[in-house]
Amino acid sequence: MYVVAITGGIGSGKTTVANQFAALGIEVVDADLIAREVVAPGTPALAAITSHFGPEILTEQGLLDRRVLRERIFSDQAAKSWLNALLHPIIRSEMLRQCAAVSSPYCLLVVPLLVENRLTELADRVLVMADRVLVIDVDEATQIERTCHRDGVSREQAQAILASQASRSERLAMADDVLDNQSGTTETIRARILALHETYLAFASQQAPQV
Ligand code: ADP
Numbered sequence: 001m002y003v004v005a006i007t008g009g010i011g012s013g014k015t016t017v018a019n020q021f022a023a024l025g026i027e028v029v030d031a032d033l034i035a036r037e038v039v040a041p042g043t044p045a046l047a048a049i050t051s052h053f054g055p056e057i058l059t060e061q062g063l064l065d066r067r068v069l070r071e072r073i074f075s076d077q078a079a080k081s082w083l084n085a086l087l088h089p090i091i092r093s094e095m096l097r098q099c100a101a102v103s104s105p106y107c108l109l110v111v112p113l114l115v116e117n118r119l120t121e122l123a124d125r126v127l128v129m130a131d132r133v134l135v136i137d138v139d140e141a142t143q144i145e146r147t148c149h150r151d152g153v154s155r156e157q158a159q160a161i162l163a164s165q166a167s168r169s170e171r172l173a174m175a176d177d178v179l180d181n182q183s184g185t186t187e188t189i190r191a192r193i194l195a196l197h198e199t200y201l202a203f204a205s206q207q208a209p210q211v
Pocket residue numbers: 008009010011012013014015016017146147149150181182186189
């Protein structure tokens with residue numbers, strides 16, 4: 001399967017752009033969704049996390065309490081490494097499984113924090129899986145404006161989230177392709193997406209085994 005990984009900061013337009021590829025018939029695999037699914041109630045990973053950190057890691061409803069988990073690993077490098085060693089192989093194999101099950105000519109793998117995770121094993125694994133990295137690019141003022149508008153958060157809150165993510169230049173340094181999701185009209189942007197889609201269709205057909 002030819003895999004295009006798509007990434008970008010908050011409010012850059014990953015979801016919007018992924019939906020446009022989906023409208024062109026391309027199946028989308030969402031790494032964030034997978035990261036949540038693998039620790040859903042009843043999963044072996046949640047059982048392992050609960051026995052490692054104790055039942056206080058669960059909410060009253062038996063869900064993983066991400067806030068508590070974040071606090072527990074924040075200042076504990078060993079706990080963080082343990083968690084990554086547990087989850088990354090599971091997330092990776094589920095991403096591979098879902099990408100392999102795709103029946104469209106190529107697969108779009110949405111990885112919101114690909115760049116932030118670039119120093120971790122997971123990012124290497126994603127990159128090995130991805131044939132191409134597409135970065136959705138807008139300037140920071142646009143990211144803030146669109147995030148505030150979408151989420152109803154203050155400028156300060158949006159700025160704080162941006163500051164916790166990779167910078168625009170760090171992201172662009174990882175790109176094979178860049179989609180400008182800012183300049184021009186909706187139509188211009190749609191045409192850019194269509195051009196990328198044609199390119200990926202061509203790459204995917206070159207890679208397909210000859211019969
Ligand atoms: P992400 O998934 O990267 O956080 P979204 O796709 O949710 O970003 O887009 C953030 C917000 O910006 C949404 O409200 C979306 O409708 C809007 N948006 C996305 N692309 C554009 C665009 N080209 N022009 C104007 N608004 C846009």
